[in-house]
Amino acid sequence: MELRHLQHFVAVAEDQHFTRAAERLMVSQSGLSASIRALERELRAPLFVRTTRRVTLTEAGRALLVEAERILAQVRSAHEAVAAVQGVLRGTLAVGAEQCIAGVHVAGLLAGFRREHPDVEIRLRQSGSGALAEGVSAGRLDLAFAYRVPADGDQLRSVPLTSEPxxxxxxxxxxxxxxxxxxxxxxxxxxxxxxxxxxxxxxxxxxxxxxxxxxxxxxxxxxxxxxxxxxxxxxxxxxxxxxxxxxxxxxxxxxxxxxxxxEAAYETVALLPPERATSPAARALIALLGTPEAEPGEPG
The missing domain is CATH 3.40.190.10 (Periplasmic binding protein-like II)
Known part of the structure; x- marks a missing residue:
């Protein structure tokens, strides 16, 4: 199984459209289709239901998407870890946040991060805490600022930010x-x-x-x-x-x-993947907060 096949598969799953995915990946549509067919042959299962307007994931496709996103996130982390050892922080920092989250000024924090690490591309996603936690667990987000959710030591850990009534x-x-x-x-x-x-x-x-x-x-x-x-x-x-x-x-x-x-009914945290899966960029952002990282499995 080639990484480019997984990258092509994730792009089509996200865009739900072969033409848009091909344009984003800067590959030909025929090449993208051939890549998906090769992956389907290898897995011996159809991954998409194709119509004239859009494509949707099959049950096998939904199962593969979870693992594909995790694999690609680990590969990205490996590249970034090597670059960090060489003294250069680059790549992408994918951050999630709720609106008006307490305990952190997200815009100011990201601005400070950009000043210190201009070679890192910042991506921000705003959503609810449940979706953000799932995004960190699946590897789509490097970290997220959210309401406290139960921490899973294998997939999720949390750094307390603040609490208020x-x-x-x-x-x-x-x-x-x-x-x-x-x-x-x-x-x-x-x-x-x-x-x-x-x-x-x-x-x-x-x-x-x-x-x-x-x-x-x-x-x-x-x-x-x-x-x-x-x-x-x-x-x-x-x-x-x-x-x-x-x-x-x-x-x-x-x-x-x-x-x-x-009295501490509303508690906010920074959600991170397990220590071994935390990207150098995420570590650098947390360091700007001045908050010690939580131990793996520490409840939020």
């Missing part, structure tokens, strides 16, 4: 604004909630806090960006339970401490 945001004319503080999640029963998609860290933290309190809630207004959430609360269409630092993003809203939940 959850806060209720509401319109100044909302009935809760007169309280000064919300006693506990039970006091919010029956409220209309604005929140993020379930994979986002703040949503995970809020869901966990209400589940621990035995309080059911319904998210009526679900968004995928911070500004939309704040706009909806600002129009008095619902309330939001968010990490405390969100209160500074819209000072016109009333921020109320939420009692009766873990």
């Amino acid at each position: 959850m806060t209720v945001l509401c319109h100044p004319e909302h009935r809760l604004a007169e309280l000064g503080a919300v006693p506990d999640p039970a006091a919010l029963a029956g409220e209309v909630f604005v929140d993020f998609h379930p994979d986002w860290g703040p949503r995970r933290a809020t869901d966990a806090a209400f589940a621990a309190a035995g309080v059911r809630r319904t998210v009526a207004l679900e968004v995928n960006d911070v500004h939309s959430l704040l706009d909806l609360v600002d129009e008095n269409l619902g309330i939001a339970v968010v990490p405390r630092h969100f209160r500074h993003k819209r000072t016109s809203l009333t921020a109320l401490p939420l009692k009766g939940v873990d």
Whole structure:
């Protein structure tokens, strides 16, 4: 099995289109098709379902994609490790992050990294914490800044960044604004909630806090960006339970401490692969944080 066959396969899987993948790889479409056919013959299984508009992975293709991404990431790490020994840091740094993550200024951190390592290409992906953790485990990301997720010593480890309590945001004319503080999640029963998609860290933290309190809630207004959430609360269409630092993003809203939940309900971490699989670029970025790396298997 040749590495170029795996590279071609991953590109087609990502683009779901032979022509676009061929253009990105700068190879002929016929050559790309021949490469995929060779891989299918070797594995004795079809990897794609082809239509006139797109291609989709077969079950065998989905299984191969996980391993192919991991193999290519290891090969890339090997090249970068040799370059690092020679005193040159180059290659690619693939970073994942949630929106408005606490404990790290992502843009400033990446800017500092670029100044120190101009030969490294930086790629940034923004997504929910679950997807980011999966990306690090699969080798698609070198590291990610996310909400705490259970660490797997074989595939994932974490470096603690910060923790903070959850806060209720509401319109100044909302009935809760007169309280000064919300006693506990039970006091919010029956409220209309604005929140993020379930994979986002703040949503995970809020869901966990209400589940621990035995309080059911319904998210009526679900968004995928911070500004939309704040706009909806600002129009008095619902309330939001968010990490405390969100209160500074819209000072016109009333921020109320939420009692009766873990004071460290929202914890953020840097997610990394196991020590042996961590790229030199990822090590250099973590070093800029000034935070000691976690031991393999250390819970997030």
